[in-house]
Amino acid sequence: MKYGFDSEKYLKIQSEHIKERIARFGDKLYLEFGGKLFDDNHASRVLPGFHPDNKLRMLMQLSSEAEIVIVISATDIEKNKVRSDLGITYDVDVLRLREEFEKRGFMVNSVVITHYNGQASADAYRTRLERMGIKVYYHHTIEGYPNNVALIDSDEGFGRNDYVLTTRPLVVVTAPGPGSGKMAVCLSQLYQEHKRGIKAGYAKFETFPVWNLPLKHPVNLAYEAATADLNDVNMIDPFHLEAYGKTAVNYNRDIEIFPVLNALFEGIYGENPYKSPTDMGVNMLGFCISDEQVCSDASRDEIVRRYYEALRKLAEGNGTEGEVNKTALLMRQAGITTAWRKTTVAAYERKLETGVASAAIELQDGTIITAKTSPLLGPSAALILNAAKYLAGIDHSIQLIPQEMIEPISRTKVSFLHGHNPRLHTDEVLVALSLLSKSDDNCRRALETLPLFEGCQVHSTVLLSEVDRKTFKKLGVGLTCDPVKKNSNIV
Secondary structure, eight states: OOOOBOHHHHHHHHHHHHHHHHHHHSSEEEEEEOSOSSOOHHHHHHSTTOOTTHHHHHHHTTTTTEEEEEEEEHHHHHHTOEETTTTEEHHHHHHHHHHHHHHTTOEEEEEEEEEESSOHHHHHHHHHHHHTTOOEEEEEOOTTTTTOHHHHTSTTTGGGSOOOOOOSSEEEEEOSSTTSOHHHHHHHHHHHHHHTTOOEEEEEEOOSSOTTSOTTOHHHHHHHHHTTTTTOOEEEOHHHHHHHSOOOEEEHHHHHHHHHHHHHHHHHHSSOSOSSHHHHBOOOGGGGBSOHHHHHHHHHHHHHHHHHHHHHHHHTTSSOHHHHHHHHHHHHHTTOOGGGSHHHHHHHHHHHHHSSOEEEEEOTTSOEEEEEOOSSBOHHHHHHHHHHHHHHTOOTTSOSSOHHHHHHHHHIIIIISOOSOOSBOHHHHHHHHHHHTTTOHHHHHHHTTGGGGTTOEEEESSOOOHHHHHHHHHTTOEEEEOOOOOGGGOO
């Protein structure tokens, strides 16, 4: 695998830059963290060499100076909003985040429930957290936020919110997902700290877009593809251009709200320490790209992957045509089609050759392996077997799982479990391999290749089952599927 990002350099200069920003404000810095603090798989895909937990590792260098405040919206609690990447609700993820932070030695200060308006579900959640010994604060919905500056910057606005008592110079404000109200919590705290005579500052840590890369750079286009459902748009920061005569990239929501932030800062401090939305950021990501071509190619892969993901969501009734159209437009802006993804072309060719649903995998050395649907194996299950044989140096003609073992499993699925699909899923194939590995050396060798699947790319010409998608995800494989959902081909 080729790397295009220097993680060690990033850990060093990013933590140093945050320390400089703390020193600039005096007593305390509220640092709003956008995106994921750990398991940032998008960043690791578009910047090969970036570890998914890089931001957390960087913060660990500041752990003695930092405490963490986790934010969740009362609206998201009420709606049981789910993190699509993990399949858990935001209220459950708050507890997961807290546990992960504390496991790594961080001090977790409290949980702030935002957009509070007397919701019974939020009250019940607060009671639950407090029984666990977790401090909980309410921040209220402010009528006219963010434009009614006069009300916001008053005792009836931010002054009505609970004051979060913090003790360390760096307060990291994070949340399970976007729209939780992190920025409002930071600004409310600035107002409250100012009333108490404490000098506090605010900064924003957004990984993307990368402010010092061109607007239409593939890395920045991939970010737009990742947020197509939020309709975020990368833009040249006009405030930065006016103040410094230099081009910097930001995104529409930060640019649109900057005049309001400017008025709030002036109300709290008397003047705004920042001349542009880009000034507020502390992200040093762009300075750590070591091979721009590698990152550009990886980002183009990601744009295609997001396009197929948008198609899948639409086919399953969870997406919109707008999301599909936007990612299609981003592909055109990046100068690519779905054929950019080698596995897509290989899977289509195998389907044309065989007349049935097929799949292809690109291994880390660039080798392409394909497989097709059979009466007893779906294309994804067959693909794992074919790829494992190649990686283990086992002749392709050797049958790892004998048909007499597959047939009774298929019979059980249909006859006793009332399933409609007799074909084995990927997890069932792996269980069968595991059982056989005790007595069959080829099966043992095939199983031992599974770590080599991490970072590989797969495309299927049919929409795979959730079970198969999860198996590929656990193996660290990047998967795309055609949104074909015919009963005869559901595998």
